[in-house]
Amino acid sequence: MPQVTLTVNGKSHTVEVEARTLLVEVLREKLRLTGTHVGCDTSQCGACVVQMGEDSVKSCTILAVQADGAQVTTIEGLAAADGTLHPMQEAFREYHALQCGFCTPGMVMSAIDLVKKHPQGLSEQEIREGLEGNICRCTGYHNIVKAIAAAADVMQGRTPELARAG
Amino acid sequence: MYDFAYHKPSSLADAVKLLAEDPDAKPISGGMTLLPALKHRLNMPTALIDLSGIAELRGIKREGDAIVIGAMVKHFEVATDPQIMAAIPALARMAATIGDTQVRNRGTIGGSLANNDPAADYPAAALALGATLITDRRQIPADDFFVGMFTTAMEPGELLIGVSFPIPEKAGYAKLRNPASRYSMTGVFVAKGPKGVGVGVNGAASCAFRQKEMEAALAANWSPEAVANIRQPANDLNSDIHGSAEYRANLVTVMAKRAVADAG
Ligand SMILES: Cc1cc2nc3c(=O)[nH]c(=O)nc-3n(C[C@H](O)[C@H](O)[C@H](O)COP(=O)(O)OP(=O)(O)OC[C@H]3O[C@@H](n4cnc5c(N)ncnc54)[C@H](O)[C@@H]3O)c2cc1C
Ligand code: FES
């Protein structure tokens, strides 16, 4: 059986997999990191988004063997060791950007990548378009967009006004 | 998914050899199309040949009057590459509308062209710009490459290594996205370049095609009005729950007008 080595949330793991094993299966079933969800399993919904190297990716549509050697960050890897939430998590809480919470890990992971790829800040339109690959059945997206705008301000060192105005 | 063997060759020669040795092996680039198909058990390859370790398939370069893009270049890179944005901005804008961020972070131009999905974006651009598809064994003009639904002129075991787009004077693209799948219902790419005017249509039929009546009209008069009264025959167009053939025929005209306006 193929062996893959992944660095997940800063910790190196070597696991045996089948060639057909998905990255999300390794995360959830072998490493018991069940914060990454599987909503559709067809690369539509974004519940499984994790950070791999420089990019956010849908972990239901990557084989574990394709991820061999990669640095992966999941929702579990965001908060500080003392439990302090990442600014994006904090903003989701503050702006009530979730209801059932199923989509939330993927939303947060996509949102962080989105903010990182827009170092000059983002418009509401850019946030909405950037969430194209993440589906939420509960919130109507409105508070998610506000939370991301606020977190972007915090992450990029601006005073969070944009979101509050909305 | 059925299980399969997995190989990650580090040279083009090794990849071609692996594919030649096993007729039931398949290349995988971004996997954005192939993995969902394997999950549905639509396909049962004995082995997947991962192309991501092959340096020859990467890179975007300007070669004379053309932009040459390696097969493993991701949609995200096409959308944000300064050379493409300067030389063929319509192609970069097109790439930015493919799927979503995560699809663009993995999906590749080579995988999309090799797959030739009737609703894929790039084939219309390749046709309109008069691109040349470069494989491990030959060069194929776009006109001969896209032969039918999910079918190209490539032989079993043949690998796409890149695509060369002649730099146009102007080019533009417009599509109507299916509100659910977000794939093109009908998209039109127009280009005015060294090889004349090209009009490529995706989403409307079983395979992307050139609208030659529009090409002649635009060659005489490059303006949205020139195509406004040209009707695409509906006979061979797709009809499904999303839209009738007549609806798509009308979209060809509407999107062509918008694409010319987009090109300026
Ligand atoms: C949610 C979602 C939305 C999408 N929306 C769009 C859209 O709006 N527009 C659009 O155009 N596409 C869309 N796609 C498809 C996407 O662009 C894919 O990335 C692309 O079609 C296939 O590229 P890939 O690199 O992922 O190829 P893969 O899935 O790895 O391969 C596709 C096929 O091509 C073959 N192949 C791959 N590389 C080569 C090569 N170099 N030589 C020979 N054969 C090869 C494979 O064997 C396979 O049969 C979408 C996909 C998803 C999941
Ligand atoms: S579970 Fe991966 S996109 Fe839905």
Ligand code: FES
């Ligand atoms: S909060 Fe329920 S799916 Fe988004």
